Amino acid sequence: xxxxxxxxxxxxxxxxxxxxxxxxxxxxxxxxxxxxxxxxxxxxxxxxxxxxxxxxxxxxxxxxxxxxxxxxxxxxxxxxxxxxxxxxxxxxxxxxxxxxxxxxxxxxxxxxxxxxxxxxxxxxxxxxxxxxxxxxxxxxxxxxxxxxxxxxxxxxxxxxxxxxxxxxxxxxxxxxxxxxxxxxxxxxxxxxxxxxxxxxxxxxxxxxxxxxxxxxxxxxxxxxxxxxxxxxxxxxxxxxxxxxxxxxxxxxx
Amino acid sequence: xxxxxxxxxxxxxxxxxxxxxxxxxxxxxxxxxxxxxxxxxxxxxxxxxxxxxxxxxxxxxxxxxxxxxxxxxxxxxxxxxxxxxxxxxxxxxxxxxxxxxxxxxxxxxxxxxxxxxxxxxxxxxxxxxxxxxxxxxxxxxxxxxxxxxxxxxxxxxxxxxxxxxxxxxxxxxxxxxxxxxxxxxxxxxxxxxxxxxxxxxxxxxxxxxxxxxxxxxxxxxxxxxxxxxxxxxxxxxxxxxxxx
Amino acid sequence: xxxxxxxxxxxxxxxxxxxxxxxxxxxxxxxxxxxxxxxxxxxxxxxxxxxxxxxxxxxxxxxxxxxxxxxxxxxxxxxxxxxxxxxxxxxxxxxxxxxxxxxxxxxxxxxxxxxxxxxxxxxxxxxxxxxxxxxxxxxxxxxxxxxxxxxxxxxxxxxxxxxxxxxxxxxxxxxxxxxxxxxxxxxxxxxxxxxxxxxxxxxxxxxxxxxxxxx
Numbered sequence: 001x002x003x004x005x006x007x008x009x010x011x012x013x014x015x016x017x018x019x020x021x022x023x024x025x026x027x028x029x030x031x032x033x034x035x036x037x038x039x040x041x042x043x044x045x046x047x048x049x050x051x052x053x054x055x056x057x058x059x060x061x062x063x064x065x066x067x068x069x070x071x072x073x074x075x076x077x078x079x080x081x082x083x084x085x086x087x088x089x090x091x092x093x094x095x096x097x098x099x100x101x102x103x104x105x106x107x108x109x110x111x112x113x114x115x116x117x118x119x120x121x122x123x124x125x126x127x128x129x130x131x132x133x134x135x136x137x138x139x140x141x142x143x144x145x146x147x148x149x150x151x152x153x154x155x156x157x158x159x160x161x162x163x164x165x166x167x168x169x170x171x172x173x174x175x176x177x178x179x180x181x182x183x184x185x186x187x188x189x190x191x192x193x194x195x196x197x198x199x200x201x202x203x204x205x206x207x208x209x210x211x212x213x214x215x216x217x218x219x220x221x222x223x224x225x226x227x228x229x230x231x232x233x234x235x236x237x238x239x240x241x242x243x244x245x246x247x248x249x250x251x252x253x
Numbered sequence: 254x255x256x257x258x259x260x261x262x263x264x265x266x267x268x269x270x271x272x273x274x275x276x277x278x279x280x281x282x283x284x285x286x287x288x289x290x291x292x293x294x295x296x297x298x299x300x301x302x303x304x305x306x307x308x309x310x311x312x313x314x315x316x317x318x319x320x321x322x323x324x325x326x327x328x329x330x331x332x333x334x335x336x337x338x339x340x341x342x343x344x345x346x347x348x349x350x351x352x353x354x355x356x357x358x359x360x361x362x363x364x365x366x367x368x369x370x371x372x373x374x375x376x377x378x379x380x381x382x383x384x385x386x387x388x389x390x391x392x393x394x395x396x397x398x399x400x401x402x403x404x405x406x407x408x409x410x411x412x413x414x415x416x417x418x419x420x421x422x423x424x425x426x427x428x429x430x431x432x433x434x435x436x437x438x439x440x441x442x443x444x445x446x447x448x449x450x451x452x453x454x455x456x457x458x459x460x461x462x463x464x465x466x467x468x469x470x471x472x473x474x475x476x477x478x479x480x481x482x483x484x485x486x487x488x489x490x491x492x493x494x495x496x497x
Numbered sequence: 498x499x500x501x502x503x504x505x506x507x508x509x510x511x512x513x514x515x516x517x518x519x520x521x522x523x524x525x526x527x528x529x530x531x532x533x534x535x536x537x538x539x540x541x542x543x544x545x546x547x548x549x550x551x552x553x554x555x556x557x558x559x560x561x562x563x564x565x566x567x568x569x570x571x572x573x574x575x576x577x578x579x580x581x582x583x584x585x586x587x588x589x590x591x592x593x594x595x596x597x598x599x600x601x602x603x604x605x606x607x608x609x610x611x612x613x614x615x616x617x618x619x620x621x622x623x624x625x626x627x628x629x630x631x632x633x634x635x636x637x638x639x640x641x642x643x644x645x646x647x648x649x650x651x652x653x654x655x656x657x658x659x660x661x662x663x664x665x666x667x668x669x670x671x672x673x674x675x676x677x678x679x680x681x682x683x684x685x686x687x688x689x690x691x692x693x694x695x696x697x698x699x700x701x702x703x704x705x706x707x708x709x710x711x712x
Binding site for chain 1: 652
Binding site for chain 2: 072115
């Protein structure tokens with residue numbers, strides 16, 4: 001077309017620097033513990049890339065980070081957060097407090113405001129006052145401290161279930177028996193497992209394996225963890241908060 | 254295949270736009286890999302296509318890196334050759350350190366994933382999917398990295414059409430048996446999978462190489478030409494030479 | 498946005514022990530603007546059979562009348578009431594007639610089906626907008642909150658729930674799901690069907706625990 005009229009039909013193949021790798025994460029805060037969980041399937045479209053790609057990472061003995069969305073961004077983001085925490089350790093000879101990690105994550109995410117990390121972050125752990133905490137973020141750094149949060153492919157399946165079971169939404173308390181503000185650890189673990197088995201049943205991008213991280217406040221007993229099959233402790237230093245991981249199978253179809 | 258638009262302007266006015274349509278030599282076909290008892294095995298055919306043209310029929314797509322790693326590439330051929338030069342430079346640089354340390358498969362994969370992710374972040378990707386495999390210090394390693402910087406690891410991996418056609422076969426044969434499969438059994442699984450791929454992937458060749466990495470080192474086979482039988486096509490409408 | 502989300506609304510049906518339940522929200526909206534909080538989407542077909550019609554509100558009316566007409570014709574010709582199983586097929590073929598210009602409705606059917614022995618068995622079904630039937634043994638969902646309904650129902654539902662417990666389960670499932678959906682909510686209605694009784698509880702009337710079916 002010599003007149004250049006084809007210019008109105010540009011047919012360029014633009015490179016898309018993003019992808020979606022499925023999976024779901026969630027976190028629930030207790031009075032003196034925090035539970036952070038994620039499935040281990042990584043997929044692209046209808047293909048399962050691997051049945052074991054962790055989305056939940058221990059940052060310190062009191063902080064655990066779950067990342068979900070574009071896996072390459074997620075892994076790079078976790079790598080950079082860990083690097084910043086190491087620098088902090090070298091400068092201050094202690095681990096960064098949880099709320100400071102939360103603010104660090106917001107800053108790091110917002111720094112990429114115009115080429116964002118395509119990742120939803122949930123940070124769980126123990127605050128300096130010994131309370132269990134969950135912070136959730138959007139990809140560009142908006143964040144909030146909450147009692148529970150689900151994110152990822154099955155967020156819309158899991159979050160309303162959590163509203164009902166954690167916040168007791170739509171349930172009226174019996175007279176003189178108000179709903180508990182925090183649930184015991186064993187109840188929280190059951191709710192986490194039920195959430196993921198439910199999501200696995202109805203969402204194709206969720207399944208294969210489940211990793212549940214449990215952070216216990218300094219001095220708390222392991223009540224609720226004893227008797228759970230396959231618990232593994234990941235704590236690095238003696239005194240202080242403790243981190244555990246529980247690994248479970250999920251359906252692989 | 255990439256489309257490039259050149260825009261010619263004077264005083265902010267667009268005079269003309271020239272559309273270039275450049276076809277690159279592509280390594281479109283699959284790379285397959287699996288873990289077995291003594292290490293890892295990787296296979297790739299020797300074809301580099303140019304669109305639908307089978308342009309180069311004897312290209313090696315499996316490359317040893319150091320003495321305990323092998324990489325296999327699909328995607329753009331020139332980008333792969335660039336990656337090979339990067340890895341050569343890296344190997345030489347590490348050698349000249351003279352500390353008798355050598356990069357193993359995990360380090361090579363980490364390096365590649367950083368390069369790939371950095372290039373995608375500059376919106377100028379290296380258009381490849383690469384498998385990295387090897388054995389070092391008694392531990393076998395197998396992982397994937399692509400143009401987006403996406404990485405993952407599993408006991409069976411495949412790129413391209415192999416991920417749809419061969420991977421289910423590999424998973425069925427390998428998953429849960431990684432520590433009992435012998436080299437001979439692994440080779441048999443590979444040959445069978447490559448045969449199935451050749452039958453169904455139009456951009457593939459029945460000439461391929463198999464790389465094996467064990468504690469003792471890397472071996473890359475000479476090209477293997479598979480015997481295939483097309484007799485069944487005779488009676489199938491659309492396959493054979495029927496006129497109607 | 499899809500025409501399926503234009504007016505909003507959701508329906509769910511569940512199987513219990515010798516009973517079924519079907520429930521919906523009461524919202525009618527125009528995209529994000531809420532217009533009405535008493536727009537019913539569930540209609541009786543026979544004494545033991547109900548249909549829920551979430552989707553485009555104008556098609557709710559059209560299909561309700563269409564089904565009423567066809568069920569009446571069936572009753573006259575056959576000289577008997579239509580059974581849930583047969584009605585599901587009628588719904589399916591009615592929708593498939595418009596395969597290439599469909600009604601934007603995803604019906605949910607719940608009823609008690611007469612068995613050869615003369616007793617009644619719970620029956621639920623749902624179809625997509627062109628009539629692909631789904632006979633589920635546990636629960637079916639449809640509408641703008643369908644994903645949320647799936648998530649909560651998968652967590653709360655269990656086999657062989659008695660009518661009172663089924664009522665509680667379906668109510669909690671619906672309420673918590675629509676509370677996370679911008680296009681559903683604004684009140685709810687629940688129908689519990691047993692072989693000889695239908696209990697309908699609407700809106701805020703039932704949002705108190707232990708109220709049960711007695712009231």
